[in-house]
Every structure is written in C-alpha cells, then in structure tokens.
Amino acid sequence: MSGKEPNAIELRDVEKSFGITKVIQTINLKVAQGERHALIGPNGAGKSTTFNLISGYMKPTSGSIQLRGEEIAGLRPFQINRRGLSRSFQVTNVFGNMTVWENLRCAVLWATGQRYAFWKNIDKLPEVRERTARILEDIHLVGRRDVPAGLLTYAEQRALEIGITIAGGANVILLDEPTAGMSHAETERAVSLIRRLTEGRTLLIVEHDMSVVFGLADRISVLVYGQVIASGTPEEIRGNPKVKEAYLGEEAA
Amino acid sequence: MRDITVSAAPPPPALADKLKFYGIWVGVALILLLLPKILSSGGSLTTFSLIGISIIFALSYNILLGQTGMLSFGHAVYYGLGGFLAIHAINFIVGHKFPIPLPLVPMIGGATGLFFAALIGWVSTQRSGTAFAMISLGLAELVASSALILRSFFGGEAGVSANRTKLLKVFDWNFGPQIQIYYLVAAWTLVAVIAMYALTRTPLGRMCNAVRDNPERVQFVGYDPHVIRYLAFCFAGFFAGIAGALAAINFEIANSAYLGAVQSGTVLFAAYIGGIGFFIGPIVGAIFVTFLSLGLSDVTPVWQLYFGLFFIAVVMFAPGGITGLLMMHRPLLKGGTMLRVLPSYAVALLPTLAMVIGLMLAIESTVHYTVNPSENPHIRAFGIPFNAASPLTWAAALALIVVGFALARLSWRRVGHAWDEALTTARQNGVAA
Structure with a gap:
C-alpha cells in the first residue's frame, strides 16, 4: 500500500437491505483517481442505489466506502460533499424558483468558504461571482442566466444539473444518467460537455446509452442483481462472456 | 477568458x-x-x-x-x-x-x-x-x-x-x-x-x-x-x-x-x-x-x-397575494398593453361586486337571526340600514348571489382571454415575462 495513491472511490463488501430485501448484494468497486469510470447494468441492478450509498443519500447496511482512502460510509451527504465528492441526479433536481445564476451561485458558496455567513453581502463576493460566471459559461447557459430554473427546457435543465454538480470544484464527480431523455444531438453536446468539465477529475457515471459509455469511459463496471460481475477496460468488457450473457446480449458480439 | x-x-x-x-x-x-x-x-x-x-x-x-x-x-x-x-x-x-x-x-x-x-x-x-x-x-x-x-x-x-x-x-x-x-x-x-x-x-x-x-x-x-x-x-x-x-x-x-x-x-x-x-x-x-x-x-x-x-x-x-397580483401586471405595463385588460376588469367588477353584496346581505341577516332574533329586524350593516325580516331582502340577496355568480364566471373568463392576448402582445413588444 505504501506510496501508492489511494483509489478515488473504493467500495468493499458493501451491502444494502431494505427490511429483508437485499438490494445490493456485496459490491466491490474501485475507481482510480483521474479515471472516467462507467457503471452499467440492466434496470433494477442497483446502479442508482450504489450512487445513493456513495453520496450518503442512503447508509449502507454493512461494508466500507472510502473516498481517497478516507472512510465515508454512514456520513451525511453534505459531509461527503465537503470532502470533495459531488453527484448529479437522474431526475432533474434543481432549485426551481431560483434563476440559473442563483442556482449555480448556491453551488459555489460552500466551496468558497462562505458557510452560513449572514453578515456578508452576496453581491460583493468577487470570488463567488467569478466562479459562478465561469460555470455559467462552461455549461453554455449565459443567455439564460436570469431565467428561473423551472422554466428551462429539459436539455438546459440537464446542463444546469451538471453545472451545479461540478460548481463546487469537487474532485470526484458522480453523474446519474446525464443524457437520459435527450435527443441524439443533445446527447453529443452533453458528452463533450462532460468530457471537458471532468478533465483532471475522477468521474463515475451511470449511463444506459452504450455509445456514450464506450466513447467516454476508461473503465467499465457491470452491475447485475446488486453485484459487480465484471470490471475492466471497454475492450475487456466487450469481450467478457459473462457480461454478454447477462447484459449486452447479441448486439455487443 | x-x-x-x-x-x-x-x-x-x-x-x-x-x-x-x-x-x-x-x-x-x-x-x-x-x-x-x-x-x-x-x-x-x-x-x-x-x-x-x-x-x-x-x-x-x-x-x-x-x-x-x-x-x-x-x-x-x-x-x-x-x-x-x-x-x-x-x-x-x-x-x-x-x-x-x-x-x-x-x-x-x-x-x-x-x-x-x-x-x-x-x-x-x-x-x-x-x-x-x-x-x-x-x-x-x-x-x-x-x-x-x-x-x-x-x-x-x-x-x-x-x-x-x-x-x-x-x-x-x-x-x-x-x-x-x-x-x-x-x-x-x-x-x-x-x-x-x-x-x-x-x-x-x-x-x-x-x-x-x-x-x-x-x-x-x-x-x-x-x-x-x-x-x-x-x-x-x-x-x-x-x-x-x-x-x-x-x-x-x-x-x-x-x-x-x-x-x-x-x-x-x-x-x-x-x-x-x-x-x-x-x-x-x-x-x-x-x-x-x-x-x-x-x-x-x-x-x-x-x-x-x-x-x-x-x-x-x-396565491401570490396582493403583491403577486400587482406584480403580475408588470409585463403588461412594460409592454404597453395594460389598457387592453382594464375594460374587461371593469366588466368583471360589476357582477363580482353584486355577488359580494348579496353574500354580505345574507350573512348579516343570518347573523341577526342567530344572535338576537327577538330584536328589531331593521338593522344596519356597513352603515346601510335594511330590514332583515323582509322577504324582499332575502330574495334580493339570493338574486344577487346567483346572478352575480353566473355573470362573474363569464366575465372573469373574458378577463382571462384579454390577459392572454395582452401578454402575448407585450411579449411581441419585446418584454420578457
């Protein structure tokens, strides 16, 4: 172990049960730092639950979850977020009555050390202002800056969702189906956006669109019935007979 | 950059x-x-x-x-x-x-x-x-x-x-x-x-x-x-x-x-x-x-x-309260189409007012009969004297409520149409809603 960089995310024997129903059977998963890692699997395999466990939205029944070598299992979501992990949601989850600008600004406040300050004028914080402006520029919503988030188009809301996720400057980014429901052109734009914004960071992504997965990911893990049945490079996953049988079917052959 | x-x-x-x-x-x-x-x-x-x-x-x-x-x-x-x-x-x-x-x-x-x-x-x-x-x-x-x-x-x-x-x-x-x-x-x-x-x-x-x-x-x-x-x-x-x-x-x-x-x-x-x-x-x-x-x-x-x-x-x-109602009109004011909705407001106001007066008449008469039924039925409410015992009062209250309600419904629908038109024009005039 000594001298070796710890993994960005490491799940060891993580289990999750709701009552007597075991949703996650013992997951073991490693995501190295700087890696773009895709988590794929059929519906109900436990991909979103895995995200919920890593991000603190749910507590694991047992097992260990480490963020850069630090144990985070059982911590609250905001504690995990402050340790440098940020996630997006499959169903758009923004601040609907607030403008695009305010949405992004809320997402940079903690990272710029504002905490719960009630003695500072929010408009007189140059660092907050500049970082918010940069994110706004990055997600190409400058023209929609003053529009309430609830009135954006679906694709714009998805872009804002990603913007909020990366705005805090987290090193580890979890994206839950960022291109779900998008047209082909929108998906392409979203993928190039994700590629650009996660440069130099670690990305764990859940995605159903195989062209996105194989185009974006350095490594892929396959989750079936709450267990990781294979983990490897796109080529290895493509050639893995267990994966073919369980998930990819004929089309991958 | x-x-x-x-x-x-x-x-x-x-x-x-x-x-x-x-x-x-x-x-x-x-x-x-x-x-x-x-x-x-x-x-x-x-x-x-x-x-x-x-x-x-x-x-x-x-x-x-x-x-x-x-x-x-x-x-x-x-x-x-x-x-x-x-x-x-x-x-x-x-x-x-x-x-x-x-x-x-x-x-x-x-x-x-x-x-x-x-x-x-x-x-x-x-x-x-x-x-x-x-x-x-x-x-x-x-x-x-x-x-x-x-x-x-x-x-x-x-x-x-x-x-x-x-x-x-x-x-x-x-x-x-x-x-x-x-x-x-x-x-x-x-x-x-x-x-x-x-x-x-x-x-x-x-x-x-x-x-x-x-x-x-x-x-x-x-x-x-x-x-x-x-x-x-x-x-x-x-x-x-x-x-x-x-x-x-x-x-x-x-x-x-x-x-x-x-x-x-x-x-x-x-x-x-x-x-x-x-x-x-x-x-x-x-x-x-x-x-x-x-x-x-x-x-x-x-x-x-x-x-x-x-x-x-x-x-x-x-649900936006009084301020919400007023603020709703801002795009119309800016777009210069406020005058298009005002006539429809005036039209809607009359039956609405009639309905409210009918309702008040009914409430005051009812209150009179529940609180002090044996007293003089010639009462005053909001400074206006009327006879709470007279069938005429009750008939008037009923008529005002029913007719007022029916006409108010129609006229408020008209207000809605006038609104949509005014707002569309205001938007065409380049006002962001």
Whole structure:
C-alpha cells in the first residue's frame, strides 16, 4: 500500500437491505483517481442505489466506502460533499424558483468558504461571482442566466444539473444518467460537455446509452442483481462472456 | 477568458439603480418622519404604531414561510415572550433605577425571542413541512396554556402591566404621548425592515431560498438544511421578539393573548394576504390586515368571518397575494398593453361586486337571526340600514348571489382571454415575462 495513491472511490463488501430485501448484494468497486469510470447494468441492478450509498443519500447496511482512502460510509451527504465528492441526479433536481445564476451561485458558496455567513453581502463576493460566471459559461447557459430554473427546457435543465454538480470544484464527480431523455444531438453536446468539465477529475457515471459509455469511459463496471460481475477496460468488457450473457446480449458480439 | 467571465456575470448595478435603491429607503424614512404631521390625530398615530409592529412581525414570519419554506402555526410564541420580557424588564429597570432608556427595551424582547427560538428551534427544525408545522402548533399550545398556569410570570388572565414613562429620558422624551411611541416604533420598524432585507442578500439568505425550493439538493452542495432552517428560525424569533416588545410598550401590558393561536393566525394571514413570494408582500399584508381588522370591527360584529372568507379567496384565486397580483401586471405595463385588460376588469367588477353584496346581505341577516332574533329586524350593516325580516331582502340577496355568480364566471373568463392576448402582445413588444 505504501506510496501508492489511494483509489478515488473504493467500495468493499458493501451491502444494502431494505427490511429483508437485499438490494445490493456485496459490491466491490474501485475507481482510480483521474479515471472516467462507467457503471452499467440492466434496470433494477442497483446502479442508482450504489450512487445513493456513495453520496450518503442512503447508509449502507454493512461494508466500507472510502473516498481517497478516507472512510465515508454512514456520513451525511453534505459531509461527503465537503470532502470533495459531488453527484448529479437522474431526475432533474434543481432549485426551481431560483434563476440559473442563483442556482449555480448556491453551488459555489460552500466551496468558497462562505458557510452560513449572514453578515456578508452576496453581491460583493468577487470570488463567488467569478466562479459562478465561469460555470455559467462552461455549461453554455449565459443567455439564460436570469431565467428561473423551472422554466428551462429539459436539455438546459440537464446542463444546469451538471453545472451545479461540478460548481463546487469537487474532485470526484458522480453523474446519474446525464443524457437520459435527450435527443441524439443533445446527447453529443452533453458528452463533450462532460468530457471537458471532468478533465483532471475522477468521474463515475451511470449511463444506459452504450455509445456514450464506450466513447467516454476508461473503465467499465457491470452491475447485475446488486453485484459487480465484471470490471475492466471497454475492450475487456466487450469481450467478457459473462457480461454478454447477462447484459449486452447479441448486439455487443 | 477574463472578458468572457465578466460578461457572463450579471452587470453590477448602474448608478441610476443604486440611487433608486437608496432613494426608496430615504423616501420611506421621510414618509415615516412626516406622517404624523399630516395625520396627527391620536387614533391614526395608534393605527400607525400598530401597523409598524405588525410589519416587523409579518416580515419575521416570512423569514420562515416565504424565504425558507417553513409553515409555522406558533410564531406568536416568540412575539409574546418578547412582549412579556419587555414588560418585566421595564418594571425591573424602573425598580432598580437602571440607566436604560425605553428605546433599548425592544432589544430585550429581541434577545428573548432569539433565546427561545434557539432553545426550541434545534428540535423543531429537524424537518420542514408537516412535521415542523405540527411541532410549532403543539409548542404554541403548550406555551399559551402555561401562560395561564404560571401566574407569577404571565399574570394570568389580566396579564402584566408596566409604566413606560418612568425610565431614563432621552432628549426630554418620557414616551408618554402616543406621538413619541409612534416615532419609537417607526425607527425600530425602519431598522428591522432594513436588517431583514439585508439578510435576504447574504449567503445564508440565499441558501434559505435554496432550502425552500429543494432541501434535498442543498445537502449535495455542501450545506446542512437543518442548520439553515435553524438559523432562519433564530432570526425569525429575534425579530418577532422585537415586534412583541414594541407591542407591549405600546399597550403598556402583556397578556396571554400575545402568545395565542389568534395572534399566530393573524401573522400568517398578514404575510400570506400580502404575498409571501416578495419581500414587500408581508409589509403590504400587515398594512392591509391592520386597517381591515380596525375598520371592519367598527361596522360589523362578525368581522372575523369576513376576514376568513377574504383569506380563503386569496388562497384560492390569488396565491401570490396582493403583491403577486400587482406584480403580475408588470409585463403588461412594460409592454404597453395594460389598457387592453382594464375594460374587461371593469366588466368583471360589476357582477363580482353584486355577488359580494348579496353574500354580505345574507350573512348579516343570518347573523341577526342567530344572535338576537327577538330584536328589531331593521338593522344596519356597513352603515346601510335594511330590514332583515323582509322577504324582499332575502330574495334580493339570493338574486344577487346567483346572478352575480353566473355573470362573474363569464366575465372573469373574458378577463382571462384579454390577459392572454395582452401578454402575448407585450411579449411581441419585446418584454420578457
């Protein structure tokens, strides 16, 4: 172990049960730092639950979850977020009555050390202002800056969702189906956006669109019935007979 | 790259905007200063004082409801405790001859509100929504009932009184005359309003809005929604305490009604009727509700019934409150299409008014028969005499309600069409909605 960089995310024997129903059977998963890692699997395999466990939205029944070598299992979501992990949601989850600008600004406040300050004028914080402006520029919503988030188009809301996720400057980014429901052109734009914004960071992504997965990911893990049945490079996953049988079917052959 | 970031941010306010902004505050201060010169009767000074107190209280309530999305049924607890502590403080200061002048006493009320909010809030703000609402209701009942039990502190039914004129004088003012109380309330109102406005412009204030919109997501941008709700609750308690202390100073008494459900309900009404979505909403609501309760109670014994009906009407037809209704017209005004909807309003007003009058006639007649059936049926309501026993009155009431309702429905539909057209044209004229 000594001298070796710890993994960005490491799940060891993580289990999750709701009552007597075991949703996650013992997951073991490693995501190295700087890696773009895709988590794929059929519906109900436990991909979103895995995200919920890593991000603190749910507590694991047992097992260990480490963020850069630090144990985070059982911590609250905001504690995990402050340790440098940020996630997006499959169903758009923004601040609907607030403008695009305010949405992004809320997402940079903690990272710029504002905490719960009630003695500072929010408009007189140059660092907050500049970082918010940069994110706004990055997600190409400058023209929609003053529009309430609830009135954006679906694709714009998805872009804002990603913007909020990366705005805090987290090193580890979890994206839950960022291109779900998008047209082909929108998906392409979203993928190039994700590629650009996660440069130099670690990305764990859940995605159903195989062209996105194989185009974006350095490594892929396959989750079936709450267990990781294979983990490897796109080529290895493509050639893995267990994966073919369980998930990819004929089309991958 | 730097140019891009700068242009992506909203432009800093121009000099004209800044002047306008500070001009408004200076204007408000001037109005508060000159108001007693124009309307100097004792009655209107009392009314203005009550309005000022009500404004602080309603704005403090809106820190919870409008800003942070917490529905409280027990906000009067902090108002009332602030009031009681202020009265006890006055008596204590007078008794010990402490050199503390009356204008500082509201601070004691604020500290009391803050203390109890800080004490109770940590538990009650764990959850928002129904759980918070229920806890606030339970606590309000608890405190209100203990006010009747702990007689030594709350003074039982009679309450506790104090003499506000015996404290240290400032500039030769002893705060006996109502005009001096008016200026005391006005100054505190201005300071509290500015402070509460400034609060909305801070990182905490913005995160309160985020918690209101989506507490779940707040957790994933590094904030604990519970802490945000708790801090908002503390601020709300602090300003409610100031309002309560001012009320106690104004009446020179604090009693259990200060803490009660009616007081908690009234502040909810005021904030909601004014419009919780805008900072000035509760101010408008506080002014309106104070005038309404003072005015209506003079002309009809069942003024609370009208009050309730009005509240229901606002919740159903204008959830944005009075301010929301007014703000709705902004794009039309800017787009120059306001004149297109005004005629349809005029048309709709007539049957609506007829319906309301029919309803009032029916209510007043019914009240007459339930409250004092054996008395003279020639009664007055809103200054208008009529015969509650005459079948003609009943027929007129029924006709007004039925015909008024039918025509009002039609005419309001017309208003809707006129609206859509006016808004579309306004948008074509280049006004962003």
